[in-house]
Amino acid sequence: MMTSDQVRDFYTQNAWLYHRLYIDVLRYGRGMNAFLRQSGTLEPNLKILDAGCGTGNVTRQVLDVARRGGITGLSLHGFDLTPAMLDRFRQWLHREKVEAVDLREANVLEPHHLPESWIGYDRILSSAMLEYLPKDRLAEALAHLRQRLAGDGTLTIFITRRNILMKALIEWWWKANIYTRDELREIFRQAGFDSVTFHRFPWPFWHLNLWGLVVEARNSRR
Numbered sequence: 236m237m238t239s240d241q242v243r244d245f246y247t248q249n250a251w252l253y254h255r256l257y258i259d260v261l262r263y264g265r266g267m268n269a270f271l272r273q274s275g276t277l278e279p280n281l282k283i284l285d286a287g288c289g290t291g292n293v294t295r296q297v298l299d300v301a302r303r304g305g306i307t308g309l310s311l312h313g314f315d316l317t318p319a320m321l322d323r324f325r326q327w328l329h330r331e332k333v334e335a336v337d338l339r340e341a342n343v344l345e346p347h348h349l350p351e352s353w354i355g356y357d358r359i360l361s362s363a364m365l366e367y368l369p370k371d372r373l374a375e376a377l378a379h380l381r382q383r384l385a386g387d388g389t390l391t392i393f394i395t396r397r398n399i400l401m402k403a404l405i406e407w408w409w410k411a412n413i414y415t416r417d418e419l420r421e422i423f424r425q426a427g428f429d430s431v432t433f434h435r436f437p438w439p440f441w442h443l444n445l446w447g448l449v450v451e452a453r454n455s456r457r
């Protein structure tokens with residue numbers, strides 16, 4: 236496993252490659268967009284956190300789905316460990332003249348670095364970030380995120396699944412952890428979530444189900 240400093244260096248060097256390969260070529264951005272549309276998770280006036288936002292994949296798609304669906308009044312926050320990833324996201328926000336997204340540099344394992352007002356989220360979305368934590372600290376990170384949810388808020392994570400292909404592509408090449416459904420069920424339980432629901436990317440983005448598991452947990456124990 237890489238330390239946080241090594242992850243930051245890795246994504247400083249590979250920010251362009253990540254975005255080009257996964258978001259553009261493998262169509263993760265469009266798959267995320269289709270998932271958000273199909274799930275109906277976006278509604279007016281939600282407070283949303285993109286945890287480990289990187290170059291902004293999730294928030295960009297939230298903005299697009301909201302614009303097309305006439306969903307207004309969203310409050311959008313994002314944080315990430317790597318300034319180089321945040322810079323790319325900021326450049327995009329600037330180009331698109333989007334002002335409604337507040338970004339911070341922060342480590343999910345050191346949540347006290349986030350503003351005190353960053354609580355009470357209706358939705359927390361986290362894509363392809365939590366696999367960079369040591370496995371024995373994933374429950375701790377999920378518990379931190381849970382504390383930032385509103386009473387009826389939901390946390391949805393997109394995380395690499397364990398299979399032979401991902402062992403080569405993600406564990407070895409991109410130096411991240413991979414998970415089974417059972418492992419995630421148990422880790423969410425340790426983080427204080429009563430139950431989780433697994434979802435899938437819709438057609439024509441089924442190939443993304445080979446990469447990842449989509450796990451939704453509701454903040455039911457507050």
Ligand SMILES: C[S@@+](CC[C@H](N)C(=O)[O-])C[C@H]1O[C@@H](n2cnc3c(N)ncnc32)[C@H](O)[C@@H]1O
Pocket residue numbers: 239242243246253258286287288289290291292293314315316317320341342343344361362363364367368
């Ligand atoms: C594979 S990229 C995913 C970015 C984005 N969420 C997406 O869906 O494209 C992984 C991101 O996780 C961030 N990351 C890794 N460990 C982190 C941590 N402990 N706290 C916050 N961000 C972290 C990295 O800086 C990187 O931007």
